[in-house]
Amino acid sequence: MEHYRIYFFRDETIQASHAFSAPDDTEALETAGLLYAACSDVVVACELWRGGKCVARVDAECGTPKTRTAEMVKLLDEMGEFRRIIIRDIVDDLQCSWSCIRSSRKLVEISTRLGW
DSSP states (O other), X not given: OEEEEEEEXXXXXXXXXXXXXXXXXXXXXXXXXXXXXXXXXXXXXXXXXXXXXXXXXXXXGGTXXXXXXXXXXXXXXXXXXXXXXXXXXXXXXXXXXXXHHHTOXXXXXXXXXXXX
């Protein structure tokens, strides 16, 4: 497992961050993309870091579409249970730790629809 940190941006400043583990860059980037899409109503971008290396920046300008809530719920609902639990735990930690993430109506709606 590799260790990653995701940073969420608004107004070019870091608004929230979270450390998590993933087996590789591909899965970590998928997780970062899902988290960004889920709270894109309150943040404008996120960066995924592994150690001192920026793996990727995810934002609407780099072609990441703003995913609608129903599509997000479907994506998360179709995921394997283990991965869904990991994402749910990250979401819970972010909402408990960062007021800007907690204010995301989109994330609250997704969490409610999934019974989180």
